[in-house]
Amino acid sequence: MTLTPTPSRWIPDLKAVSEPGAGFTPALTAPGAVAWFNASMGSMDAMNVMNAAWMIDRLERFPQSLVALLSGIPDEDARWRPGPEHWSMLEIVCHLVDEDLDDFGTRLRMTLEAPQADWPLIDPVAAAVERDYRSRNLEASLREFRAVRRTEVAWLRTVEDADFTLEATHPRLTHPESGSLRAGDLLSAWCAHDALHLRQLARRLHELTVVRGGGFDAGYAGDW
Helix, strand or coil: CCCCCCCCCEECCCCCCCCCCCCCEECCCHHHHHHHHHHHHCCCCHHHHCCHHHHHHHHHHHHHHHHHHHCCCCHHHHHCCCCCCCCCHHHHHHHHHHHHHHHHHHHHHHHHHCCCCCCCCCCHHHHHHHCCHHHCCHHHHHHHHHHHHHHHHHHHHHCCCCCCCCEECCCCCCCHHHCCEEHHHHHHHHHHHHHHHHHHHHHHHHHHHHHHCCCCCHHHHCCC
C-alpha cells in the first residue's frame, strides 16, 4: 500500500509559525511530500511508517536543546516581546510545560485508553494570561519542563508498542477541520510541536539580537 494524501490529516507548515503559539496549517504540500516519501521508501503499510521509538527519543532529548539555548538568559531578555501580540521566550517555555500536561500528554493517553471520551477543552492563548506566565522565572520554568517531560517520556516508553492507529472519534478535537485524530497523529504532532517552538525561540533570539545591536545592521548574517 502506498501513502496517499488525505485532506483530513494535518502536517506542520514549515514556512510559517502562527503567533503567539506555533500551530498547524492544512496539508497543502502533502501531495509532494507523499510522492517524495513513496519514491524514497517504496510502498509500505501506513502502520509500519510510525517509528514511535524515534519520536519518543526526540521528545526525551528536546529539553537538553532547550536548556542549552536558553540557560543564562537575563530576566529582561526572557520577558522581551517584539510586540504585545507575541510571546516572550519565558512564555513559550511555560506554554511547552502546559502543552505536555494539558494537551499532548492528556489527549494521547485518552486516545489510546478511551478514544470515545471527550477531551477536556484547552485554550493555550488564554492560559498564558490566566496563569500569568510573565510573572514566572525562566530557569524555574526550564526545570519544571524537564521534570514534566521526564515523566511523560517514562509513560511513553510503556506504550511504545501501542496501536497508534486508534482514533479519537469525539467532536472535541484540536483542529475541527481535520476530522479525527489518530494516536500516531498526536505523537507525531507532539514531536513536531517541539521543533516549531524551537524555531520560534530562535526567532526571538534573532529579533532580540537586532534590538541589542542598536544602530548596527545584523543583515550581514543573512536573511531570516
